[in-house]
Every structure is written in C-alpha cells, then in structure tokens.
Amino acid sequence: MEILVCVKRVPDTAENEISVNSSGSDIERGDLVYSVNEWDNYAVEEAIQIRDKVGGSVTVVSVGDAESEEVLRREMAMGADKGILLSDDAFAGSDGKGLATILKAEILKGKYDLVLTGAQADDGAGQIGGMLAAMLDWPYASLVNRVELLDDKKIKIGREIAGGNQEINEIDLPCVLSIQTGINEPRYVGIRGIRKVASVEIPVHGASELGLNADSVGKTSAKVSRVDYFVPVLGKGAELLEGSIEEKVEKLVELLKSKGGIK
Amino acid sequence: MALQIFTYILHKDGVIDDTALEMVAAAGKIDPAASITAIVVGSKTDAVCNSLIASFKEVWKIDNDALSYPNSEVIRGLLTRVIPKGSTLLFALDPFGMDIGPGLSIKLEGAYVPDAVGFNGIEGGKLKVVRQEYSGQVSTHVLCDISGGAVLTIRPGAFRAVEADAAGGTVIDKTADAMTGGLPGGARRYIEVVQAEVGDVDITKSEILVSVGRGIGEQENIDIIKELAKAVGGDVSCSRPIVDAKWLEKSRQVGTSGQTVKPKVYMALGISGSFQHLGGIKGSPFMVVVNKNPKAPIFQVADIGVVEDLLEFVPLLTEKINELK
C-alpha cells in the first residue's frame, strides 16, 4: 500500500506558554519549542504499521518553510520511507483550501492508495483532509481511531463520535482519513534514529514543480485570512490563592471542606 | 441584502440536539436580518420538522429510509444538489460537522471557517469571525469572504440558544430534488455504532472528581492523584491525553469524546482547559485548578486557582487532608 501522510511543524503547546506579541500580529515565537503536530504523529505511526503488515511505502509531506524539514526527518526516523517538502514563497498566506490545493498537486504526482492527515493541528481547524478528499473526489472519514485492512480495494475504519462511541464504516481505496489521537501508541524516536536520516535528501517542490498557478494558492487566492491575535477572556477568572505553598495548601483545605470537597 | 443562512439540524431518535437553537443565535450574530432556514436530513423526520417550525420560518426536509444514520459522505452529496451556490451554511462542530464541513465547502465552492466562537459583523462582503488557536491559549479574528458562499462550523456552547420568533414556519420537502440521481456517497458505507466500554467506576455519578491531565508528566505519578482522590473521598477522572497514553481507562475521560460529568467539586490538576475537555463538565461544579502556567485557559473558568507544580503541591495537599482525619 502506498501511503502519504501530511504533517505540520507546530509550536509544542505542552512545552510552551503561548502569548501574543505586542502588536497582536502573531504569537511570540522567540523561545518556542517546535515539534510535529501531535495528531500527525499518530497518523505516521498508523501508516508505518499498515506498511509493515502489507508492504508498500510511507511518504511524509509538509507544506512549510525550510525548518519544516526537521519534522519530516523526525517522522522518517520513526520509519517513514520518504519525505517531501512543499515550499515556495507563493504558498505564504494560503488558507485551508490553498493548502489542500498544494497537497493535491503533490498527491497527483504519485500513486497513493491512502492519504492520512492528523485530525487537527495547532489552529484547531481540522480542514485539510476533508478538503483534499473532496478535491480528489476520493471518499473521506474524519476522527479515525481504528483502521482494519480488508483487501486491496477497501478498508474498515472506526471513527470517534460523541461519548467515546465508535462509528464503523467500510471505505473504498483510495481514500483520505484524518487520524485521531489514541489510535495507536506512536513509537519513541531517539537521537540515534534522527542521526541515521540526517543526510537523506528531502526533495523540495515549489509551485512550478507542482504545476500550480501562483494565483490558485497563497494570499491572493485565500478567502479566509487571519487579521490578528488576542488573549481571550472566557469567564470572570479564578480566585488565585496567594502565599507560600504551605499556605496555599491550608487555604485550599479550608475551601474544600466548606464546599463539600472532602467527604 | 440580507443573507440566506442554512443551519443543519442535528437530531437523534426524534430528539433535536441542543445546538439547533444555538445555531439560530449564531446566524443572528452573523446577520441580524438574515433569513434562516433549517435543514433536516434523516428518516421519519416529520416530528422533528414540525417542532422546528416554531423556531424557523422555513424548514427544508430531506427524508428517506436510507438516511436513518447520518453518513456525512451521503449527506454532502445531497446538500450539494439542493443548496443554492452563494449560501452560508452552519453546522455544529461535532464529529458530524467536522466530517462534512471541509469537503462540502469545496463542493459548494465557498469559503470554510471551522470552530467559530464569535462574530463581529460583515464588512465589504467579509465576515469577521472569532476563533481560538493553541487549545484556547490565544484567540484570533479571521476575515472570511462569504460573497461566494461559506460553510462554518460553530462551537457548541459558544452561543446562547435563542428561540427565533418565526412561529408558523413551513416545511418544504426537498427529498425529490436531493435524491435525483440516486443516493450519493457510496464509497463510504456505514456499518454500525460500537458503544463505549463501561469501566469500573461511573464518573458521571461522582460528587467529587479529582481529574488529572498531561501535566502529570509520567505514568507513575498518577499514584499521587489516586491518593488525593482517596483522601477526599472522590473518584479519579482525566483528560484525553492520559487515556491516549493508556495510563487510565477511557471510561474516566471527561469531555466531548468522553464522559459528561456533573460533580459538586471538580479538581483539575495539570489540565489546560481545552473546550473539548470543558464541554464534558456540566452543572457548574466548584472548580479548583492546579497548574504551573498562570495563562492556562482553565483558570478563566475555575473558582479557585493554584499556580504551582502539581507534583509538589498534590502530595502536600493529600498529607494535610489525611492529618485532619
């Protein structure tokens, strides 16, 4: 099975406090630690497991700048066979549809049976997989948390629905799936593994290699664009306990007692 | 000219989902003068349609035995046939909305904005949408060109439900139009729904929940949470990453893809407060948060906040409570 997995380099929210810069034009990027989007990592693991069962290859692809190469290498260290970087100044400012247009062009250069994306990335949009599938006229399923291979024409998938229930579908190949966390346990990638793929060449494809018209992608084509960032106010805010850690413990014990928090 | 807005109605077993009237509120925020049409797709939907005419001037019905389970690939095909190009369509952001929205926007050649939490008016054909990024740590304004139509998903709970004052609406049967050419979407076939496994505790009944998130760091640290839960006489629950890592059973996960809980007291330890997590907490419990990042969104919805390393704070808290006994 020939599998393509779309991955994105994102600030690691478990490692960083995200804050807005003074003009509101962006988040503070100075000290951010980046990693591969959590959901994509599950998608790559799933692809590797499928390949190991039935053969074929796993290609990871990312639309981004030169720094996105590091996440491609990381996923290759995990076991992906090949990485492709889609990068061009003309891609800047693309909206979801623009990104899907770029990815579609790369997909049509190959012969893939299965395209995976993460269920969502740092912007919480979860849009690329569904758009890609519609553009390719391939079937799509989102929030996939189980993949079972049936034959070379179709697979059985489980998708997550409310309350932790699972919707089972049969879906024809080729198809696009967006992968939900928890579908597998992504393998650990050590420094050694990364070193092994450090010198593997990663081809870079721009608009001309992909045969893309510059006005079908990027800022000019985008119907959706971000204006600014700001810090949300959700509620009145918690009362913060002050003092030393022991004092906080004492205050909290009193509060819990009065609110029925200790039986 | 006032916008034509369609809102897709979620319903199950003849019961209309709470999000239906939230969509009315969202549509009103987009354009107070908009004409709002409800779309109902399913089988045996008459009761659903008839109760919606109290809130919508127009209810479009697509009803067929083959539509008893909402397969989004099928429904996408049906909607593409009947929705006029240039319309604005709203879906609740749930596993169905996420499934259908992006692809439908492509087929209708409109823009797509996922997970809207607010609207700030339309200017020059562009709708200003409020969204969140980085699990709610920052918000953004997004401009969306809706002049050629748009599909938007709306975060459940973000808009307060309103009854539209359009009593006496009509139901328009669009089934024949939608089904012309047969049932679409055959490449993905629905088989069944597998119910979530029942665990050893039912956290939906717990009065005190001691809930642990990714901030716990390592599996072996979960013990300090169990000890605190024992000390306060509560049950252990958790956020999703803890279940993904298989450190606790799925039945203990709080959130939109886990359990909906309604305790009296909820302690969130090392949980950032994503809307998917908070969406599973109902009944306004007394909420205590321990998190080392004072900017974590969960502080905004909690009653009491403690900015500390939970690995240090929780054992001290447990010890103090045990001393009292």
Ligand SMILES: Cc1cc2nc3c(=O)[nH]c(=O)nc-3n(C[C@H](O)[C@H](O)[C@H](O)COP(=O)(O)OP(=O)(O)OC[C@H]3O[C@@H](n4cnc5c(N)ncnc54)[C@H](O)[C@@H]3O)c2cc1C
């Ligand atoms: C379709 C879908 C459905 C989902 N359903 C759910 C759901 O049902 N339930 C759910 O929970 N999530 C759900 N999620 C995931 C959700 O988006 C978040 O990723 C998740 O809730 C984050 O969990 P968390 O808060 O534990 O982790 P994080 O967001 O990583 O937060 C960890 C927090 O711990 C703090 N911390 C770190 N170390 C320490 C320390 N030593 N002491 C104190 N604090 C510390 C950090 O400051 C941070 O705020 C869903 C996502 C999707 C896409």
